Amino acid sequence: MRLPYISAFFCLLTSAAVAGGFETGPQGARLLGLGGAATALAYHPAAAFYNPGALGMRDSLLRISVGGMAQARRTSFLSTNTRRKTFQDMTPVPSGYLFASRYLGKGISAGLSVTTPFAYDTSWPLSWEGRSVVQQSSLYTVQVQPTVAYAISENFGVGAGAVFTHGRVRQLRALGQFGAFNADAEYKGSANALGFNVGIYGRSSEDLSFGISYRSGMRLQVKDGTATFRNVPETDAGRFTSSNQMETDVYLPGTLSVGLANRITPKLNLLFDFTLTNWTKTDSVTFRFANSQAARASQPRRYEDAMAFKIGAEYQLDPKTALRVGVLYDESPLRDEYVAPDLPDGNKLAGSLGCSFAMAPKVNLDLAYQFGVLATRTARDNQAQEQTANIIGTYRTFVHTAAVGLSYSF
Amino acid sequence: MLAPVLAFSACVPDQTEPTPSAGSLDMSRYVAVGGLYSAGFSNGGVTSLSQRYSYPNMLAYQFSLAQPGISFVQPLVEGTAGTGYLKLQSISALGVPVTEQVPAARTTIRAKYGIANSCGTTDTTYLYSRAQGLSLPNNLSVPGLRLTQIATPGLGLEANAATGAPFNSYFERLLPASDSRSYLQAVSESKATFFTAMVGLEDLLPYALKGGECTQRPTTTSNDLIIANLSVLLDALTANNRPGAVATIPSLKTLPYFQLGAGDKVQNRARTATGNSQIVVYIISSLTNEARPITNDDIVLPAYLELVGQPVTYTNPDGTQETLLYGMDARAPIARAQVLDATEFGRVDPIIGRVNAALKTLTDPKTGKYKVALVDVNQLFINVSGVSGAGGVSGGVNINGVEYSGDPVRGNFFSLDLYSLTPRGNGLVANEFLRQINSYYRANLPLLDVNTLPTTSLPD
Incomplete structure (x- = not known):
C-alpha cells in the first residue's frame, strides 16, 4: 500500500458521518459519533428528529441537548482538458442543533428539534477553469420541528411532528461571454416549506429494539429571489438586467429509515440503520427570470433515490464516560452523467468517533468527529448541448465533520 | 516531523497532475503551413496581436509545456495596426456588425490593374514590411495562399507585384528580398520536425466573399489542381516520415458571412418588414443576368443586407418614374455583385467538400497514403455555428x-469579418489539434482553457 493510502486509513481511524447529495449527515454530537445510526435509539431528545416514536420512551422528565457542528467538504478537481488541478476553497458549513423533550404525563411526551439537515457550501477559486459553470453555490436550511409522542405501552411508542423549514440558496458564476472577465451573475433567494415526520418505536426485550421513521420531502419554492448581473459591458447591458423576481426551487428529499438497536452487554449498545432517501424529485437546479433570455441558468441533476447503511456502537467505559464509534456507507444520488462542480458528490464511506464525559451530575459533554471519503467521480460533458454547462474532469472529496455539545437530563 | 505532514496530506484529497508529454514527437522545430486561419488573420486583417492569438502560436505554447525551450517565430507585422483591421462600431438590427476600417501601418501601395473580370476597377496590391530575421519563420502561414500557386516560382518576388503575375504580398514579406522560391520550396527547406497544415480554402474563399464577381472563377482545371497539389504539399511536408497534423477546411455554410443573408432569411425579413406575406425578393441571376426570385441557396452578402427594402427610383420605359423597394420588385433586383447566387455557391462549396474528402482518404489510418493526424476543423465549425x-x-x-456559436460578435468564435476567428475561436481550433495529436501520437499535451482568451483581438 502506498503511503498516502496508509495515512488516509489512519485518518479514517482517528476521525468519524456524512450523507449523500446535500444532506449534512448526523445531527448532534452523540449521533455523529454513532455514524447517524439513531432510528432505534431511545432516551435521547434527538429522537424528536430521528424517530418521534422513540421520544415516548422515558427514563427522565426533561432532556436537553444543544451543540454546534461544522462540516468542511474539501474537493480537488483535475481537469481532463487542461490537466490542471484546482482545490475548492475551504468553506466550513457551520451548523447547530437543539433537542429538547419533556414528559407531560399519561404516556405523552413533547419534543422540539432545531436542526440543519440540508446544507452545502461549494466555493471554487473565482478564476478557476469552471468559473462560468459555477464559482460558488450554497444551500443553508434550518428546520424547526415540534413533536408529540405517545407511549402506547412501556415497549411501544408512536410519534409525529410538524417540520418547518427555512432555506436560502445562492449561486454565483462568471458570465464568460465577453472580454469582461469580471462580468458575473449571482442568484439569491430564500423560502419556507412545511413537512412532517412520523415514527414508531418498539422493543421486544430490554436488549433488542427497533424503529421506523419517515420524514416527508418538501419543496423550497423561491418566488422573489434576486438575480444580479455585474460588470456587463454597456453594449449587452440590455440582455442582462437584474431582477428581483428570480424563481427557483429546491426539493429537500423525504427519507424512510429503519433501525435496530441491540444491547449486547449492559455496557455495549450496537445500532444499525438503513435509510432510503427519495432524491428522485431533485431534477435540476434552474434559476428562472422573466426579463433576461441571455443568462440561462439550469443545471440538471436528475438524482436517483439512494440508500445509506449506518452502524454505530456505544460503550459505557465507566459511569462518567461513554465512547462511540460509527461507520456509514452512503450511496450518492448523483448519476455519472450529471457530476458537476456545484456539488460533486460520490458514494461515501465515513467513519466516526465520539465520546461523552459527565462534567457534572446530569450534564454531559459530547464530542464527535467524522471523516468521510467520497468515491472519485469523473464528470463528462456534452458540448453540443450548448445550454448545459459542465466541465470535464475528476473530483476527489473528503468531508470532515466535527461536533461539540452539551446534554442535560433530569 | 513527518507524521503531521503525512496526516495533513492524507486529509486533503490530492490528485496528481499528469506531466505534459509530446510522446515520441520532436517539437524542436514546429512549422505551421496554411492560409489566413493559420496566419492569425482576424477582424479583416493581420495585426501583431492577432498573430499572437493564431492557433499555431497557441499550439507551440502547449508544445513547450512538454518540451520547454522550443521557440516558435512568427512573422509579426509592424505597428499596432498591422495590415489594417476592422473595428466594431455597433451591431445593426439585422445582427450584422457595423465596422470601421482602421488603415494599415506603413505599407507600400502599388496599384495594379486586375485581370479581365475584376469589375474594371483598379485592384490594389500592398507590400508589407519584411518580417524580421534571416531564416524562415516557424509560422509559414500566408493569408491568400492558394494550393494552385504553391509551386509557382516568384510568388513572393516583389517585381511581380505590379505585373499581373501571381503574387502574394504576405509570402513576399517572409522571404529575403529578390527570392523567387516557390511556397513549396520554402516549406521543403524549413527543416521542420513537426508540421501542421490547413490549406485549400483560399483557392475558393475570395471568389465567394466577392459574391462570385471580380475574381477568377474556379474552373475544373483549377479544382483538379487544388486536389493534385494537396498531395504535392503533403508529400513535401511528410518527407522523411515527418510527423504532423493536417486539418479539414470549413464549409461555406458554416461561416456567418454566408449564413446571415441566406435567401429564406432575406425573404422572410422582407415580408415581416413590409407586413406583406406575398413579397418576393428578386436577384440578378449570374447565369442569365436577368432578375429571378431568390431561393434559399442564394446568399445576399452581409454588407448589402441593409440595402434590401430601401426606396429606389425606377424609370419606366415610358419615362415615368416610380419609387420601388430595392430587391422587393422584379424591376429592382439585388445586384449581381451583392449576391452569391446558387450557381456561384455551387462552384465553390462542393470543392471544399472534395478537399475534405481527399484529406480523409489520404490520411486514413489504415489505407491512407500519409501517416499523419487528421483534425476535423470543418466538424468543429459545424458544431459551433451549424450549417x-x-x-x-x-x-x-x-x-x-x-456558449460559443456562429452569432456575429456575441458568439465568441467568429471575428468581425464574419469568417475568420477570434482568439477564442483560434483556441478551440488549437484544442482540436491537441486532441488529435494526443490521440494519434499518444501524446499527453494539455488543452487550452479557451475561456481565458480575449473575445476579440482588437488592439486598444
Missing part, C-alpha cells in the same frame, strides 16, 4: 459554461 440552408443543423457548443 445553414436545406438540411442545415443549428450550432452552438458549451465550453465550461460559456
Whole structure:
C-alpha cells in the first residue's frame, strides 16, 4: 500500500458521518459519533428528529441537548482538458442543533428539534477553469420541528411532528461571454416549506429494539429571489438586467429509515440503520427570470433515490464516560452523467468517533468527529448541448465533520 | 516531523497532475503551413496581436509545456495596426456588425490593374514590411495562399507585384528580398520536425466573399489542381516520415458571412418588414443576368443586407418614374455583385467538400497514403455555428459554461469579418489539434482553457 493510502486509513481511524447529495449527515454530537445510526435509539431528545416514536420512551422528565457542528467538504478537481488541478476553497458549513423533550404525563411526551439537515457550501477559486459553470453555490436550511409522542405501552411508542423549514440558496458564476472577465451573475433567494415526520418505536426485550421513521420531502419554492448581473459591458447591458423576481426551487428529499438497536452487554449498545432517501424529485437546479433570455441558468441533476447503511456502537467505559464509534456507507444520488462542480458528490464511506464525559451530575459533554471519503467521480460533458454547462474532469472529496455539545437530563 | 505532514496530506484529497508529454514527437522545430486561419488573420486583417492569438502560436505554447525551450517565430507585422483591421462600431438590427476600417501601418501601395473580370476597377496590391530575421519563420502561414500557386516560382518576388503575375504580398514579406522560391520550396527547406497544415480554402474563399464577381472563377482545371497539389504539399511536408497534423477546411455554410443573408432569411425579413406575406425578393441571376426570385441557396452578402427594402427610383420605359423597394420588385433586383447566387455557391462549396474528402482518404489510418493526424476543423465549425440552408443543423457548443456559436460578435468564435476567428475561436481550433495529436501520437499535451482568451483581438 502506498503511503498516502496508509495515512488516509489512519485518518479514517482517528476521525468519524456524512450523507449523500446535500444532506449534512448526523445531527448532534452523540449521533455523529454513532455514524447517524439513531432510528432505534431511545432516551435521547434527538429522537424528536430521528424517530418521534422513540421520544415516548422515558427514563427522565426533561432532556436537553444543544451543540454546534461544522462540516468542511474539501474537493480537488483535475481537469481532463487542461490537466490542471484546482482545490475548492475551504468553506466550513457551520451548523447547530437543539433537542429538547419533556414528559407531560399519561404516556405523552413533547419534543422540539432545531436542526440543519440540508446544507452545502461549494466555493471554487473565482478564476478557476469552471468559473462560468459555477464559482460558488450554497444551500443553508434550518428546520424547526415540534413533536408529540405517545407511549402506547412501556415497549411501544408512536410519534409525529410538524417540520418547518427555512432555506436560502445562492449561486454565483462568471458570465464568460465577453472580454469582461469580471462580468458575473449571482442568484439569491430564500423560502419556507412545511413537512412532517412520523415514527414508531418498539422493543421486544430490554436488549433488542427497533424503529421506523419517515420524514416527508418538501419543496423550497423561491418566488422573489434576486438575480444580479455585474460588470456587463454597456453594449449587452440590455440582455442582462437584474431582477428581483428570480424563481427557483429546491426539493429537500423525504427519507424512510429503519433501525435496530441491540444491547449486547449492559455496557455495549450496537445500532444499525438503513435509510432510503427519495432524491428522485431533485431534477435540476434552474434559476428562472422573466426579463433576461441571455443568462440561462439550469443545471440538471436528475438524482436517483439512494440508500445509506449506518452502524454505530456505544460503550459505557465507566459511569462518567461513554465512547462511540460509527461507520456509514452512503450511496450518492448523483448519476455519472450529471457530476458537476456545484456539488460533486460520490458514494461515501465515513467513519466516526465520539465520546461523552459527565462534567457534572446530569450534564454531559459530547464530542464527535467524522471523516468521510467520497468515491472519485469523473464528470463528462456534452458540448453540443450548448445550454448545459459542465466541465470535464475528476473530483476527489473528503468531508470532515466535527461536533461539540452539551446534554442535560433530569 | 513527518507524521503531521503525512496526516495533513492524507486529509486533503490530492490528485496528481499528469506531466505534459509530446510522446515520441520532436517539437524542436514546429512549422505551421496554411492560409489566413493559420496566419492569425482576424477582424479583416493581420495585426501583431492577432498573430499572437493564431492557433499555431497557441499550439507551440502547449508544445513547450512538454518540451520547454522550443521557440516558435512568427512573422509579426509592424505597428499596432498591422495590415489594417476592422473595428466594431455597433451591431445593426439585422445582427450584422457595423465596422470601421482602421488603415494599415506603413505599407507600400502599388496599384495594379486586375485581370479581365475584376469589375474594371483598379485592384490594389500592398507590400508589407519584411518580417524580421534571416531564416524562415516557424509560422509559414500566408493569408491568400492558394494550393494552385504553391509551386509557382516568384510568388513572393516583389517585381511581380505590379505585373499581373501571381503574387502574394504576405509570402513576399517572409522571404529575403529578390527570392523567387516557390511556397513549396520554402516549406521543403524549413527543416521542420513537426508540421501542421490547413490549406485549400483560399483557392475558393475570395471568389465567394466577392459574391462570385471580380475574381477568377474556379474552373475544373483549377479544382483538379487544388486536389493534385494537396498531395504535392503533403508529400513535401511528410518527407522523411515527418510527423504532423493536417486539418479539414470549413464549409461555406458554416461561416456567418454566408449564413446571415441566406435567401429564406432575406425573404422572410422582407415580408415581416413590409407586413406583406406575398413579397418576393428578386436577384440578378449570374447565369442569365436577368432578375429571378431568390431561393434559399442564394446568399445576399452581409454588407448589402441593409440595402434590401430601401426606396429606389425606377424609370419606366415610358419615362415615368416610380419609387420601388430595392430587391422587393422584379424591376429592382439585388445586384449581381451583392449576391452569391446558387450557381456561384455551387462552384465553390462542393470543392471544399472534395478537399475534405481527399484529406480523409489520404490520411486514413489504415489505407491512407500519409501517416499523419487528421483534425476535423470543418466538424468543429459545424458544431459551433451549424450549417445553414436545406438540411442545415443549428450550432452552438458549451465550453465550461460559456456558449460559443456562429452569432456575429456575441458568439465568441467568429471575428468581425464574419469568417475568420477570434482568439477564442483560434483556441478551440488549437484544442482540436491537441486532441488529435494526443490521440494519434499518444501524446499527453494539455488543452487550452479557451475561456481565458480575449473575445476579440482588437488592439486598444
